[in-house]
Amino acid sequence: MRIVLRLIVALILTLPSVALSAEKGLTVKGVRYFSYAAFTRIVFEIESAAPYVLTRTADNRGLLLSSYDGPFSLKGQLPVIRDGVVGGMEAREEAGRTFVVIHLDTAAGEVKDFVLRGPDRIVLDITRGAAPAAQIAQAVDKPKVVMLDAGHGGRDTGVVTAQGQEKSIALELAQAIRKRLQKDQRLKVVLTREKDQALSLDERAAAANAAGASIFVSIHTGPGANGRVYIQDPDEDLGNRPQQTASRDFLGFEAGSEQQEMLWGRQQAAHAKESGALGRKLARELDGKANAEPAQAPLAGLKAVDSAAVMIEISAGADRAKTADAVAKGIEQYAGEN
Amino acid sequence: MQERIDRRMGGGRLLLGVIIVVLLAAAGAGGYVWWRMNAASGPSPSQMQAAPSPVVPRLDEPLTLTFYFSSNGMLEAGSLAVKRQPDAEMQAREALVAALGDPRTLQAGVFTQVRFREFFLDPSSGTAYVDLSPLQQGGVKAAASEELLALYALVDTLMQNFEEIKQVRFLIEGREAQTLAGHIDLLRKFTKRMDLVRQ
Numbered sequence: 001m002r003i004v005l006r007l008i009v010a011l012i013l014t015l016p017s018v019a020l021s022a023e024k025g026l027t028v029k030g031v032r033y034f035s036y037a038a039f040t041r042i043v044f045e046i047e048s049a050a051p052y053v054l055t056r057t058a059d060n061r062g063l064l065l066s067s068y069d070g071p072f073s074l075k076g077q078l079p080v081i082r083d084g085v086v087g088g089m090e091a092r093e094e095a096g097r098t099f100v101v102i103h104l105d106t107a108a109g110e111v112k113d114f115v116l117r118g119p120d121r122i123v124l125d126i127t128r129g130a131a132p133a134a135q136i137a138q139a140v141d142k143p144k145v146v147m148l149d150a151g152h153g154g155r156d157t158g159v160v161t162a163q164g165q166e167k168s169i170a171l172e173l174a175q176a177i178r179k180r181l182q183k184d185q186r187l188k189v190v191l192t193r194e195k196d197q198a199l200s201l202d203e204r205a206a207a208a209n210a211a212g213a214s215i216f217v218s219i220h221t222g223p224g225a226n227g228r229v230y231i232q233d234p235d236e237d238l239g240n241r242p243q244q245t246a247s248r249d250f251l252g253f254e255a256g257s258e259q260q261e262m263l264w265g266r267q268q269a270a271h272a273k274e275s276g277a278l279g280r281k282l283a284r285e286l287d288g289k290a291n292a293e294p295a296q297a298p299l300a301g302l303k304a305v306d307s308a309a310v311m312i313e314i315s316a317g318a319d320r321a322k323t324a325d326a327v328a329k330g331i332e333q334y335a336g337e338n
Numbered sequence: 339m340q341e342r343i344d345r346r347m348g349g350g351r352l353l354l355g356v357i358i359v360v361l362l363a364a365a366g367a368g369g370y371v372w373w374r375m376n377a378a379s380g381p382s383p384s385q386m387q388a389a390p391s392p393v394v395p396r397l398d399e400p401l402t403l404t405f406y407f408s409s410n411g412m413l414e415a416g417s418l419a420v421k422r423q424p425d426a427e428m429q430a431r432e433a434l435v436a437a438l439g440d441p442r443t444l445q446a447g448v449f450t451q452v453r454f455r456e457f458f459l460d461p462s463s464g465t466a467y468v469d470l471s472p473l474q475q476g477g478v479k480a481a482a483s484e485e486l487l488a489l490y491a492l493v494d495t496l497m498q499n500f501e502e503i504k505q506v507r508f509l510i511e512g513r514e515a516q517t518l519a520g521h522i523d524l525l526r527k528f529t530k531r532m533d534l535v536r537q
Contacts, residue, residue: 156520159481166481201516220521222481224411230482235526265525297486300516300523311521313482 025070026050028100034264035083035206037128037306042086042102044122052122054113057101063111063124066099074100080203084210085109085126102126107210143188144335146181147213149301150174150191151220154198159221163316167196170219173314176324177217177331184332202264205304209267214338215278215331216309218301221316227286227323228313231279232268232303233296267306274308274338282310282330286323308334398422401429405437405495408446408487412536413494416442426502427459430466437495448488448519451478455512464504465527466496470518471511482521489522490534497530505529 027047034041044065051068066072078089078100087105091098102124109129115122150171152158158166171193178189190211192204199207208216222228268275279294286292294310302309314323400419407414420436423429437443438454455469472478480488493506505527509515515524 152520155476157476157479158520159479201520220482222483224483228483235523297482297521298523298526298528299482299521300525301521303523311482 026052026067026072028072028074028076030076031078031089031100033079033081033086035081035085035202035209036264037209037267039125039127040081040083040085042081042089042124042126044100044124046120046122049115049117049120054111054124061104063102063104064099065102065122065124066097072098074098080199081206082203082210083206085128105210143186144214145211146187146189146215146217146331146335147208147211147307148174148177148189148191149204149208149216149218150193151218151301153193153196156198159316161221161223161316163221166221166316169221169314169316169320171196173219173320173324173327176320177219177327180324180328181331184335187332187335201301202304204301205267205306208309209304209306213305213307215335216302216305216307217278217282217327217331218299218309218311219327220311220313222313223315225315225318227315227318227326229279229283229286229292229294230297230299230311230313231275231294232272232309233298234269234272235298235303265303268303268309271306271308275302275310277338278308278330278334279310281334282312282327285326285330285333286312286314308338403433403495403499405433405440405443406491406498406535407437407440407442408448408484408491409442409536411483411487413487413491413534414442414536416440426500427457427461430459430496430500430503431457433495433499434468434492437492443491446484446488446491448478448480448484451480452518455509459502461502464502466500466503466506467509468492468496468506469509469512472518478519480519482519485517485519485522487534489518489524489528490531493528494530494532494535 028044029047030045032043032045034043050070053064053066053068055064056062057064074091078091081087081089082105084105084107086108087103089103090101092101093099104126107128109127111127112125113122150167150173152165152167152170154167156167158170160166163169174191178191181187181189190207190213192207193199204218205216276294280292283292283294284290297311299311302311312327399422401422403418403420404415405418407416418433418436418440420429420432423432434457435454438449443449451473452470453473455471456467457469458467459465460467478485489508496503496506506529507527508518508524510518510524517524
């Protein structure tokens with residue numbers, strides 16, 4: 001009897017808020033995403049908790065998110081996601097209904113959705129499925145993936161010198177390096193951007209990780225006559241962070257699980273040795289000195305890259321053909337030894 | 339009977355004399371040791387005349403600090419006179435403002451594109467927070483090497499002069515930011531790097 005009474009009281013308390021939410025529909029204030037090694041998390045920041053519908057598309061290659069009842073409105077832009085798990089997102093309107101389509105990519109696996117409160121969020125976790133495992137199994141036969149990252153892009157011009165904008169010089173260099181490396185059958189070269197396009201540092205790292213890159217070279221330009229090669233400076237904080245404890249607020253992948261432990265931005269720490277070896281090869285080729293060493297710096301663009309990774313800063317006025325030769329040679333030497 | 343009394347009195351005088359002699363000898367020896375000790379540790383009379391009066395820093399006297407600035411691909415050390423402040427946080431803020439306005443700092447280019455916003459020191463953790471604000475809407479345009487040296491110039495200046503500062507964190511417009519000019523990770527703490535300073 002007490003339980004029935006409690007249920008009735010709970011219903012009376014809950015119904016008005018549900019009804020109000022249903023009338024208001026679902027308003028998404030913003031969308032964020034995080035590409036982890038084991039899963040991709042998409043967070044829809046909503047104005048207030050309201051019923052929603054998440055279904056799969058007919059071909060099973062997409063997810064549809066919409067309001068359960070009432071209008072669905074999307075404020076702001078959807079992020080560009082291409083991490084192998086998610087192939088993109090778009091807002092669509094059909095038959096008077098608005099919804100968000102999440103295109104699943106080849107590596108997409110299981111999908112979990114849940115709501116977090118204060119601030120209210122709808123969270124989708126999409127596991128990285130069987131594709132990477134298959135890639136690992138075939139790794140022996142497959143060429144090594146080299147990800148060349150032309151720095152900056154879009155509105156972010158980088159440094160502007162008499163030689164031009166950094167974003168253009170970096171792209172030109174990346175294309176020239178690819179041309180030289182394409183002759184090597186052991187390597188498959190991919191660029192983070194093929195045109196003048198804005199990409200966040202996380203998107204670049206996510207693209208490299210999703211492509212299964214073994215080598216990541218971020219290309220930038222700078223002052224001075226000589227090129228510089230940087231590798232990630234180890235972050236002391238990473239080793240001292242307390243272990244996360246289970247939270248009752250977290251309904252997706254369990255806190256403290258392997259997925260949660262693999263925090264975004266910690267990936268590069270596991271590749272310090274490989275990055276040092278790659279940096280050494282490139283520094284020696286660019287500098288022309290047998291004892292040249294890469295410098296360490298806390299680089300935002302490398303910390304989430306899950307492979308050997310370096311940032312090179314080429315003199316804006318340097319001979320680009322010679323520079324491209326030197327970088328290609330350094331990459332080939334590293335690939336041959338590792 | 340009379341004779342016996344006289345002998346007793348003569349023995350007492352002898353004992354008194356011995357005591358006086360011993361006391362005089364002890365006082366003399368003590369005085370000598372005291373004089374030697376003072377002569378060994380204290381200044382000589384001529385030194386005493388030449389010794390300056392104790393230096394008490396006055397608040398209106400400038401404080402000279404070591405500061406670092408970017409020059410030809412490395413950091414260089416220089417000296418900077420700043421107004422004396424009553425506590426470490428205010429002194430560090432004063433040093434930061436002076437360093438950011440110094441012509442040697444402004445040569446690097448990065449600091450012509452940012453404005454100093456605020457400085458805080460959390461004494462419990464020794465964390466200094468440097469809050470900067472880009473002057474242009476498009477953000478700061480600088481190469482990775484320039485950005486690296488600009489940030490470490492401030493970190494080294496703060497940490498070299500203020501032992502209360504154990505680490506430095508950067509904020510942009512009062513908030514945590516990924517980078518200042520697109521390269522260096524501002525989400526981590528910074529500690530001084532003297533390997534970037536030209537020897």
